[in-house]
Amino acid sequence: MHCIDNLQFANWSEKIFLQMREGGLDAVHVTISYHEVFREMVANIEDWNRHFESFPELIFHGRSGDDVRRARREGRTAIFFGFQNPSPIEDDIGLVEICYMLGARFMQLTYNNQSLLATGCYEEEDAGVTRMGREVIAEMNRVGMIVDMSHSGERSTLEAIEISNRPIAITHANPFFWHPARRNKSNNVLQALGQSGGMLGFSLYPHHLKGKSGCSLTSFCEMIARTADLIGVDSLGIGSDLCQDHPDSVVEWMRVGRWTKKIDYGEGNASDSGFPEMPDWFKDNRDFPNIKKGLLTHGFSEKDVAAIMGENWLNFFDKGFTSRI
């Protein structure tokens, strides 16, 4: 059984890489860009290259499904790069392939706001996928980079599912039916995603959880069971959205970037603007076995638990990253 977490953004350190090993993570998709332009994103890859050089016994740069299997064999964690915003490709479609060459495997078409490609989930009006958005989706399909609509609006998401000739992902979000947060997804979106062969990664970020920081493991597992009933177990994985060891200034950068001079609280508010506390059964990478145990206790079969904990993402990686370049 492989264990994959398909979204994290931590203040990366040896401590965290050791925790990934302790938690049995074979692969983690890490965010390397929120608002960075191309050259800034490259500087973030330079930082990752330093981590790979410094801790080769713990982590390496993953690019394919086979790298997850290799990680398993070698007792290391494969790190996959992704962007939560298309800012690194600027206004230049040629940068899609360049970013793929540098190892990027996921790109969100939007991060909350309108982008050059589509509409984010915090805009009042969602005008759908733009002209450039259609071109970029086709280019992502060609090179083998996954379209991620976690932070996009409803219409844009449905259109992206329709336009993309490869299945897309919502790497980190939960169903709206369970917890009606702006970032959680409607049954409409979830069903279209499942029917197209796409993947949903369940988020552990408290703003996405019923009861927030107080959410119980039982409630979380019950949500997974209901989502499996709705769209099938094969479309489900974990995308924890774990944001570890960051100061609150980093959550502010994630929300505000350079797009406003004011403060935007995103999923928080003025009295609760920092990182919320994690549920006590999922504090960090060492707690993945708790989710596994919770699913087994809830009645999922061994096979279904393996699928949700990593095999579904691995199948998706195998198909999704195959390149035509």
Place this chain on the structure above:
Amino acid sequence: MHCIDNLQFANWSEKIFLQMREGGLDAVHVTISYHEVFREMVANIEDWNRHFESFPELIFHGRSGDDVRRARREGRTAIFFGFQNPSPIEDDIGLVEICYMLGARFMQLTYNNQSLLATGCYEEEDAGVTRMGREVIAEMNRVGMIVDMSHSGERSTLEAIEISNRPIAITHANPFFWHPARRNKSNNVLQALGQSGGMLGFSLYPHHLKGKSGCSLTSFCEMIARTADLIGVDSLGIGSDLCQDHPDSVVEWMRVGRWTKKIDYGEGNASDSGFPEMPDWFKDNRDFPNIKKGLLTHGFSEKDVAAIMGENWLNFFDKGFTSRI
């Protein structure tokens, strides 16, 4: 027998790629940067990606010695990227690995002038490899990018040979003993290069040839024989420096970049500032068989001709591009 040309900079087009096939080129090292900073160099790779997408039956992006063998099997030409100047890494050693990830396999430490790394062959004083130069050579050694000293000064070149823990290359230059041009290399440099396992690529650029555009094939082959006597046949290959189909404004960019507001004529002069005419036996890629015939006529064995025309470069690629990342 493999055929490799280890330096060209043309106004790339389908016509030229067809001529590579006609000339039997399995691999060509192409210059993708003279004075470009990182982001500008990336735009040049984007242009190459377009060529690869447009002409997949003729060319593909080469990254390893095995890609040369694959090119041979598939009847295509593998294109290897290189820089004639370290400008794409700016002042940032982390960009060495980034450029390797993007496929760069050769980098000159200087292009005629002083750089952050070493001294070019047109400076009056050569102070040798700089502090950053030593760090960058070590990083190039680690990632598998070849140090190229074609346009460097004597002292810097000797020091680079000494400092580098992998053999280096002079991809395109001729011996000074044959034609005393500023860009051609002393016996001292050639012997140190040969003894360290390095490679010399013979240039066909008329400013590097005895008799310039009127140089005979016999004289060119005689030079190769004398160089083989001096440093051994295993260190020799071709690096034609073919500059095809460019307007004279491009040779001006190569010489002047952004470093001066005046005109610098480089190897030319005010009355002869453009691209010189090529010798009639080497006009373009279709003429590689002429060199091969010339070497056989001159008395080289079949084995030595194969070595000079490509096998030596292929061995060098096999060893030189192996990465520790």
